[in-house]
Amino acid sequence: xxxxxxxxxxxxxxxxxxxxxxxxxxxxxxxxxxxxxxxxxxxxxxxxxxxxxxxxxxxxxxxxxxxxxxxxxxxxxxxxxxxxxxxxxxxxxxxxxxxxxxxxxxxxxxxxxxxxxxxxxxxxxxxxxxxxxxxxxxxxxxxxxxxxxxxxxxxxxxxxxxxxxxxxxxxxxxxxxxxxxxxxxxxxxxxxxxxxxxxxxxxxxxxxxxxxxxxxxxxxxxxxxxxxxxxxxxxxxxxxxxxxxxxxxxxxxxxxxxxxxxxxxxxxxxxxxxxxxxxxxxxxxxxxxxxxxxxxxxxxxxxxxxxxxxxxxxxxxxxxxxxxxxxxxxxxxxxxxxxxxxxxxxxxxxxxxxxxxxxxxxxxxxxxxxxxxxxxxxxxxxxxxxxxxxxxxxxxxxxxxxxxxxxxxxxxxxxxxxxxxxxxxxxxxxxxxxxxxxxxxxxxxxxxxxxxxxxxxxxxxxxxxxxxxxxx
Numbered sequence: 001x002x003x004x005x006x007x008x009x010x011x012x013x014x015x016x017x018x019x020x021x022x023x024x025x026x027x028x029x030x031x032x033x034x035x036x037x038x039x040x041x042x043x044x045x046x047x048x049x050x051x052x053x054x055x056x057x058x059x060x061x062x063x064x065x066x067x068x069x070x071x072x073x074x075x076x077x078x079x080x081x082x083x084x085x086x087x088x089x090x091x092x093x094x095x096x097x098x099x100x101x102x103x104x105x106x107x108x109x110x111x112x113x114x115x116x117x118x119x120x121x122x123x124x125x126x127x128x129x130x131x132x133x134x135x136x137x138x139x140x141x142x143x144x145x146x147x148x149x150x151x152x153x154x155x156x157x158x159x160x161x162x163x164x165x166x167x168x169x170x171x172x173x174x175x176x177x178x179x180x181x182x183x184x185x186x187x188x189x190x191x192x193x194x195x196x197x198x199x200x201x202x203x204x205x206x207x208x209x210x211x212x213x214x215x216x217x218x219x220x221x222x223x224x225x226x227x228x229x230x231x232x233x234x235x236x237x238x239x240x241x242x243x244x245x246x247x248x249x250x251x252x253x254x255x256x257x258x259x260x261x262x263x264x265x266x267x268x269x270x271x272x273x274x275x276x277x278x279x280x281x282x283x284x285x286x287x288x289x290x291x292x293x294x295x296x297x298x299x300x301x302x303x304x305x306x307x308x309x310x311x312x313x314x315x316x317x318x319x320x321x322x323x324x325x326x327x328x329x330x331x332x333x334x335x336x337x338x339x340x341x342x343x344x345x346x347x348x349x350x351x352x353x354x355x356x357x358x359x360x361x362x363x364x365x366x367x368x369x370x371x372x373x374x375x376x377x378x379x380x381x382x383x384x385x386x387x388x389x390x391x392x393x394x395x396x397x398x399x400x401x402x403x404x405x406x407x408x409x410x411x412x413x414x415x416x417x418x419x420x421x422x423x424x425x426x427x428x429x430x431x432x433x434x435x436x437x438x439x440x441x442x443x444x445x446x447x448x449x450x451x452x453x454x455x456x457x458x459x460x461x462x463x464x465x466x467x468x469x470x471x472x
Contacts, residue, residue: 015058031055132206139203140210143194147216150187154224156180157231178235178259184228185266189345191221196274196346229270229285232263236289237296241331242324242423253331253425260332261339263289264358273346281347286358287365293332294371297325298379305379306386309466310397312404319415326375326419331426333359333371372420376458380465387469402470409463416462420455 019025034051070077157180195217197204207213239260241253267286301322308318336359368374391398401408 015061135203136206136210139194139207140213143191143207143213143216146187146191146194147220150184150191150224151220153180153183153187154227157184157228178262181228181232181266182262182269184224185269188221188225188228189269192273193346195221225270228266232266232270233285233289233292235259235263236267236293239293239332240328241425242327250425253423257335260335264336264339265342268342268358269344273344278347281344282361282365283341283358287362290332290336290362291365294329294366294375297329298375298382301325301379302382302386305383306390309387309401309408310390312400312408315408315411319411322379323415323419326372326416327421327423329371329375330420330422334422334426336362372455373458376416376420376455376462380461383462384465384469387466391469405467405470409467412462412466413459416455416459420458 019030031051034054035046035048038050038054039046156177194204195207195213198208199205239256241256264286267289268283271281271283271285273281304318304321308315337357339358341356341358341361362371363369366374387401390401
């Protein structure tokens with residue numbers, strides 16, 4: 001009934017409710033329409049009293065309508081309000097009990113879980129730091145133990161010496177147990193295994209912040225590392241199993257071989273590994289030391305040959321010295337081939353490298369199949385300009401060299417053939433190996449002992465480097 005009455009009242013009213021209730025209703029647009037409807041746009045000034053009166057009348061009419069509706073509908077409104085108030089009270093009472101229960105549960109959870117979790121988290125943090133301290137302490141203890149072991153091993157290499165210095169180190173190594181440098185190298189590798197692994201979770205993480213470890217690096221590891229490297233390099237530079245005046249005895253050759261193997265093993269182990277893939281790694285320090293030895297032999301041979309070709313009476317002695325140097329290189333090649341590459345602790349998955357010998361990386365580095373062939377060919381390429389200089393200067397030296405061309409060629413041929421034979425003390429070791437058996441350009445690793453006629457190409461290259469500039 002009330003709804004019907006409201007609809008009748010709305011129908012009886014002349015107010016356009018749809019206009020006011022439209023979603024796009026604009027007060028300014030409605031006022032503009034009302035002013036234009038009650039005035040001529042060309043009038044000046046406009047009469048606003050009429051539209052204003054209409055708006056005020058409409059507002060009064062709406063107010064009267066609201067008053068009428070509220071008066072007639074007071075009882076339903078009050079009833080509805082009371083019902084809503086009662087419902088709100090019941091909801092609030094129910095929510096209060098639920099909130100109280102929730103607060104009680106939270107307090108119980110806080111006592112049983114949150115507080116205990118906070119305490120447990122503190123315990124976890126303490127345990128974690130204690131574990132980190134323990135791990136660091138173990139790493140420090142291991143490094144200090146290895147450092148002490150390194151000092152003892154290094155003192156063994158210096159036993160019998162009364163002064164310091166690299167020269168004394170090398171002298172002591174010649175007199176005392178050369179295997180001590182291998183022990184030093186292994187200990188240095190063990191120290192690197194700890195100190196170079198500094199990533200979080202690894203054994204060496206945080207060691208750089210320990211004063212004792214920094215002192216160990218500066219006071220022990222660094223000096224011993226340089227000492228062992230210098231001593232090993234000097235032992236390789238001084239390698240010799242014979243000279244122009246005669247060959248060493250078998251016992252002397254064995255001692256030289258053992259000392260050289262120790263030096264090569266130490267340099268192999270001490271070659272840098274950090275930041276290098278295992279399949280790309282090469283024993284850099286060993287290759288450098290061996291290359292220096294070959295370069296020194298070549299430089300000495302080329303210089304002495306150039307002097308002797310200018311003064312032929314000394315040529316025989318010089319050729320004997322050159323042949324002895326080449327025999328030493330062949331002996332070194334035999335030692336390298338018969339020495340198995342040691343397993344490197346810092347190179348994971350190095351099975352292919354450790355299965356080979358120490359000769360393979362050197363031949364690959366020099367891009368040759370034989371050290372003897374490399375010696376003669378390199379020497380020939382360096383000797384040819386020297387002979388050209390002698391010829392260009394002219395004089396007695398050039399004339400004597402030309403007049404003795406045939407004898408010089410024969411002497412060089414004999415020198416190459418003699419120098420390409422392994423020393424007598426190394427023949428037994430060289431049997432069945434490729435060391436010293438270069439077989440000229442065609443002979444490489446895997447051939448048998450050198451035959452007298454197996455070096456024709458090297459003979460031709462050496463003879464050509466001298467006689468090629470002399471003309472016919």
